[in-house]
Amino acid sequence: MDYVPAIMRWLHLMAGVMWIGLLYYFNFVQVAALKAAAADNTAGGITKHVAPRALFYFRWAALVTWLAGAALLGGNFVAAFTLHANFAVIGIGAWLGTIMLLNVWGLIWPNQKKILGIKPATDEEKVKARRIAFLASRTNTMLSIPMLFFMAAGAHSAIYGF
Amino acid sequence: MKNPLDSLWGTVISGLVLTIVLYFVAQKLVVQVFA
Numbered sequence: 001m002d003y004v005p006a007i008m009r010w011l012h013l014m015a016g017v018m019w020i021g022l023l024y025y026f027n028f029v030q031v032a033a034l035k036a037a038a039a040d041n042t043a044g045g046i047t048k049h050v051a052p053r054a055l056f057y058f059r060w061a062a063l064v065t066w067l068a069g070a071a072l073l074g075g076n077f078v079a080a081f082t083l084h085a086n087f088a089v090i091g092i093g094a095w096l097g098t099i100m101l102l103n104v105w106g107l108i109w110p111n112q113k114k115i116l117g118i119k120p121a122t123d124e125e126k127v128k129a130r131r132i133a134f135l136a137s138r139t140n141t142m143l144s145i146p147m148l149f150f151m152a153a154g155a156h157s158a159i160y161g162f
Numbered sequence: 163m164k165n166p167l168d169s170l171w172g173t174v175i176s177g178l179v180l181t182i183v184l185y186f187v188a189q190k191l192v193v194q195v196f197a
Contacts, residue, residue, distance in 0.1 A: 027170065027173070028170065083191055086192065088188055088191035088192055089188050089192065092184055092187070092188055135165075135167055138167035138168075138173050139167060141173050141174075141177070142167065142173050142174075142176045142177040142180065143177070143180070144177065145174065145177025145178060145180065145181055146177060146180050146181040146184050149181050149184075149185075150184070150188070153188075161189070162188065162189065162192050
């Protein structure tokens with residue numbers, strides 16, 4: 001048994017579950033919960049105690065997922081990202097995952113720092129940051145649907161018709 | 163026009179549509195390679 005691919009695949013799946021699980025928590029639960037909590041002045045508990053912890057695991061799980069995925073591709077990394085030969089299917093999944101990772105570290109986290117008060121921002125900047133972070137998070141939720149399809153199809157191409 | 167990403171249903175439906183589009187793109191890529 002070759003331990004490196006086996007451990008990387010396991011790590012890729014575990015970190016991926018944490019990343020996408022927290023992404024779905026934010027989009028399917030926390031957005032609506034914050035709206036309801038703001039109406040009765042109880043949002044502070046979520047923004048102070050829940051969101052920073054969830055964001056911590058969210059962004060680091062995203063990075064670990066990507067790194068383990070890159071390690072899994074190994075020598076086929078370039079072939080996958082250039083959609084070459086029989087790596088086109090996993091390559092599309094890898095591209096979607098990469099765009100999602102860039103969204104996490106380039107848009108969601110920098111703007112969440114302003115929203116949560118980790119980085120100083122004016123009220124106007126916070127309103128703008130909230131909209132950018134929301135749309136980036138929703139974009140990732142949308143991209144996660146084909147991303148998971150192509151990740152599964154890359155490993156089980158026959159049953160997906162490729 | 164409203165942004166579909168403002169609603170959860172719009173987000174999920176957009177994701178499903180994108181999956182179908184990319185499925186056909188991937189099929190073309192795979193067929194091109196093996197044709």
